[in-house]
Amino acid sequence: MPHSSFLASVLLLATACVPLGTPITDPNAARGGQQRPPEYYADKTLRYEDYTYSPDVRSVQCYVATGQNTEIFQPPVVPLSQQQPIVLEFDLLGSGSERLTAKLVHCDADWKPSVLTDMQFLNEINEFLITDYRTGVNVKVPYYHYRMQVPRVKISGNYLLVVQGAGNTPVLTRRLLVYQSGVEIAIRQGIPVAGQERYTMQQVDFSIGYGGTNLVNPSQEVKVMLRQNFRWDNAKTNLRPTFVRDAERRLDYQYFNFENAFPASSEFRYFDMRSLRVAGAGIAELDPTAAPRAVRLSPEATRNGQAYSQFDDINGQRVFESREYGNGATNGDYANVTFQLRAAQPAPGPVYVFGALTDWQLKDEFKLTYNAEQQQYTGTALLKQGYYNYYYVVGKTAGAPDDVYFEGSHQETENQYDLLVYYRPPGTRADLLIGYQMLDVNSRRP
Template identity: 30%
Template sequence: MAKSFLFGTFFLLIFNLATAQIQNEVLPPYNIKTVTFVQNNQNAVPVFELGSGFQFQFDDLFGNEANYYYEIIHCDYNWIPTNIPKNEYLQGFDNQRIQNYTNSFNTLQIYSHYNLSIPNQFTQQLRLSGNYILKILNDDKEVVFSRKFMLYENIATVPLQIKRARNVSNIEYMHNLDFAVKSNTITFQNPLKNIKLSLFQNGDFHTEIKNIKPQYTIGNDLIYKYDTETQFWAGNEFLYFENKDIRVASNFIARVDFSTDIYNCLLYTNNARANTTYTQFEDINGNFIVKNTNATNNEVEADYAWVYFSLSAPTFRLNKNIYIGGMFNNYSLSPEYTMEYNEKKGVYEKAVLIKQGFTNFKYTVADNKGIVDNANTIDGNFYQTENEYTILVYYKENTGRYDRIIGKGTANSLNIIN
């Protein structure tokens, strides 16, 4: 009997491990646009302090006031759902209908705008730090799309400094993150095993650096002074266009076409910048601002336009794709944002439906598996580029049940040193 029980328990454990699924983000369908986390009335990289409030917003271009529900899943460092009961990490309930939605007003493109606040009357509090997946469901409780977000505790500091690459061959092209992890509250247990990190640039998780161990310790301080393991390709400043007044051609918009049901904004052709010198100009590190100059409520009065991108990259010879990305589409590597080569014109082209305002974007090179090739990027890599870097510190005690995020560090490469 005991042997049968042990065998059954072992089988169940193996089954659970085998069925534990990494929670990758589900891309939104065509009708879902402008998906974003908002905090303090600004689009935000989804890293929030535990206990703070934020909103999750999106538009449904069908504009039929469809019912959408939300589910919140707590995950470990590797984005596998934890075994922690929901009532331990969530006070209240999820699987509730999003009740705050409004139809567009005075726009050619109809849409319904949804705004989910966390906390709200049903979900009063998220109690634990760590990784989370927010799933948006339809009436049949099928996942329409999902997005990751992270909650951190402010009990560890991460002094962070951006330096030029340590190896001479890449000193002109890469940024190196030099940092430490310190805490006056926690005495770290076995930091080589229990401390994990996530490093990312401009809120783009496609180029995230993970699984970096402390190089050495000084007392309770963990020191990371690697030469190559914590390096990012510096990239170039983001490109942008501005169509706050959607009828006017300005700021990199060559002309506006009024002949179709909604506006068409045709951008000037961008030239590949990899083989040019670095030129400094202001960007907002991939972010975007929804804005209609002639409106009072931008969330529902800003219109959509077909934005026509074109890129001249005659020396591009890689057997890979070129994508248009930024925070406006979560740096998506989907076919909807894949550029197509026009042999007659000798340029890459793509039309994308984007909500009006001020939009940063960049051209990303990646293969069909979604592996980004920043070394051979269209616009080059320059150490002078201004980027925003974020480090999250995960900690799981020897007897811990989940990966806490105990601290967050940020730095800007404007303050780069040699």
């Protein structure tokens, strides 16, 4: 799905960002002209996850600055050398800027704050004023675009980047990973040991060699996490080795009950909103005179039960760009985007638009409403000008949402996987990220 040659053209001047919104008619609206959904933004308690605490904060992107066109697709994961920094970009809706600061919180493997003091992982005071911000240019929805480079840290592990506003109230959090190469990881695509599942699931087998590192009781103390498309909501955790080869100093992870298998789903749906004058792919109707501008996507249908369809996507990500003026960071405007999904009957749960545009979360702004007479789900969200990937998913009471109900699942789908390996040395007080490796399944890059 991700960084094919197709992406280079999708990318052109991309910077800044992530998602959200619903049309506004309420007098108690947010500064950017959007209604404040009560549930999602009501609780300002700090969460140790990717989260947005204010409806004014939009279009968040956190990536590694590689200097390449595809850098915005690089997850915030860097080696301990940190030669290429992690960058955070986001918009703050409204006609006035705010004083925002950021800090880092070192976390354990389970994303709980560690007991380390700031000076044990930083060389400077743990408060960073965000001074790089610019106003949106010639836009109907006013905003300020903020950008910051994350400071270097001294040890590997999990870090939570917290952006704070007045009164140290959190407005935005993002998970960051800094790893060291303490082990050798061999990772490959496996074959699910079953019947029908081999056509719908993707299994990832891997082994961890620790010949160059003295690990104490590695079979119990080494913690691993396996992710699909850099998502946290459906990550595989608490995986224990199936074979411990002490003589070879290697741990093998090859399961038989789908512990390390994921539904492959399908290539992501997409629409092209890089122009707000001419309707792009996936757009049925565009009103450039509205304020905010109005975009209606083409009606869509379920893909479950259909044959696999191959095309290049960007694994659920999005690119912010203005084809008219370039530089989507400050020249991209916002638009009310209406999604339309045909369904003969209601799904067995609430239906949402889902992807990086929602932080891989079920957000109120992206919940769709079913019209029985029209046999269609619809919903409107405020999104920044750009190119988007997304799924339609069904929310569940526990666990990751069901993206197979509307999208289907095919083992031919291109997906990215990455493996995180943690270890806490005896006598220390924090989990170190001692290994990291990526795998592109069904890659179509030359």
